Amino acid sequence: MAKLLVKEVLLSYDAPLVVLANDKGARQYVGVNYADADNEDGGYKFYFSRAKPEMIGAFKEGSFDLLYILTKKNIGKYLCGETWASIGDELHTRPLESIPKHALPKPGLFIPASTKSASxxxxxxxxxxxxxxxxxxxxxxxxxxxxxxxxxxxxxxxxxxxxxxxxxxxxxxxxxxxxxxxxxxxxxxxxxxxxxxxxxxxxxxxxxxxxxxxxxxxxxxxxxxxxxxxxxxxxxxxxxxxxxxxxxxxxxxxxxxxxxxxxxxxxxxxxxxxxxxxxxxxxxxxxxxxxxxxxxxxxxxxxxxxxxxxxxxxxxxxxxxxxxxxxxxxx
Known part of the structure; x- marks a missing residue:
């Protein structure tokens, strides 16, 4: 099982919805909240898709939507695990053969643009x-x-x-x-x-x-x-x-x-x-x-x-x- 560290919350609404996480090799993953965890510790069920840093950068810039990076730019097997997804949280994951269709985001879901600088x-x-x-x-x-x-x-x-x-x-x-x-x-x-x-x-x-x-x-x-x-x-x-x-x-x-x-x-x-x-x-x-x-x-x-x-x-x-x-x- 790979251990991931939550590095950034990209989208939240009452709860973290889309996060970035790294493994011990500093490889980057996009994580998506798709359900509440059903264990006694609580938290949320996340699945994770690994992508190249430049692809994640382009995704954050709004060059393509969440569905595209999950389905077209994924590297290797998907992972899943439970976490509260606060920055700095660690979680153990397990392999996931594919993302259930009902858990995929709809087309056109982009990360909100960064706040512009005062300059x-x-x-x-x-x-x-x-x-x-x-x-x-x-x-x-x-x-x-x-x-x-x-x-x-x-x-x-x-x-x-x-x-x-x-x-x-x-x-x-x-x-x-x-x-x-x-x-x-x-x-x-x-x-x-x-x-x-x-x-x-x-x-x-x-x-x-x-x-x-x-x-x-x-x-x-x-x-x-x-x-x-x-x-x-x-x-x-x-x-x-x-x-x-x-x-x-x-x-x-x-x-x-x-x-x-x-x-x-x-x-x-x-x-x-x-x-x-x-x-x-x-x-x-x-x-x-x-x-x-x-x-x-x-x-x-x-x-x-x-x-x-x-x-x-x-x-x-x-x-x-x-x-x-x-x-x-x-x-």
């Missing part, structure tokens, strides 16, 4: 013209990537989740392509759920509106950068082009620092580029932090700053074309 607020994107499905996907990806990068630099001390951003900077080889895609995805997953950017509503018309809930400071920084990029003779665009050209001349764009022999002088030049780019990007207060992150790989840090700019440039293009006439405004 977030509604911000609006006023849209016009024709938006296809591909536009919505691209726009969402660009917002997510830009938001993740700025949040990581500006909110690292305020964040309840102390993710080691320096490990992420060093994790990827920085050849470009999917290394940067995965980097931004990891950064976004590191943001505490209450402070992630989320869509509150979409009104598609001509004109229409996308309402997002997002960190106010991050939204303002991205808005200001988009305005700068779209300004004629933009210093921001010139800074990007200069640094990109410098890397291209050295044939470093497709190479990692470990594959090159970078001299001390060239490392100083890379640090100067980091300083210049962060100033142009409105991140001058985070310059020292970026330099600290870049201690072992200033080339990688320069490349991620350039990758951040490219995402902003594509966001700015939505504004320049008139599809997104205003970006992240109060109303």
């Amino acid at each position: 977030t607020a509604s911000r609006f994107v006023h849209i016009d013209g024709r938006w296809g499905i591909n536009d919505l996907r691209k726009f969402s990806d660009l917002v997510q990537d830009s938001y993740a990068f700025v949040f990581a630099l500006t909110r690292r001390k305020a964040s309840a989740t102390r993710t080691d951003i320096s490990d992420l900077f060093r994790k990827y080889p920085w050849r470009g392509g999917f290394s940067s895609v995965n980097f931004f995805d990891d950064l976004y997953r590191a943001i505490p759920q209450p402070e992630r950017a989320s869509i509150s509503s979409i009104q598609y018309a001509s004109p229409g509106t996308i309402e997002l809930e997002m960190n106010k400071e991050v939204a303002t920084l991205i808005h200001d950068m988009v305005v700068k990029i779209n300004t004629a003779g933009s210093d921001v665009a010139a800074a990007y082009k200069d640094v990109h050209h410098w890397l291209a001349e050295k044939k470093w764009l497709g190479s990692t620092a470990s594959e090159l022999r970078i001299s001390a002088k060239e490392k100083d030049e890379l640090r100067d580029h980091i300083s210049h780019l962060t100033t142009q990007f409105g991140l001058q207060q985070q310059q020292q932090y970026v330099l600290e992150l870049a201690k072992d790989d200033p080339l990688g840090a320069v490349k991620i700053l350039l990758a951040y700019y490219r995402r902003l440039e594509r966001l700015a293009d939505y504004v320049a074309t008139g599809k997104a006439q205003e970006l992240f405004v109060k109303n």
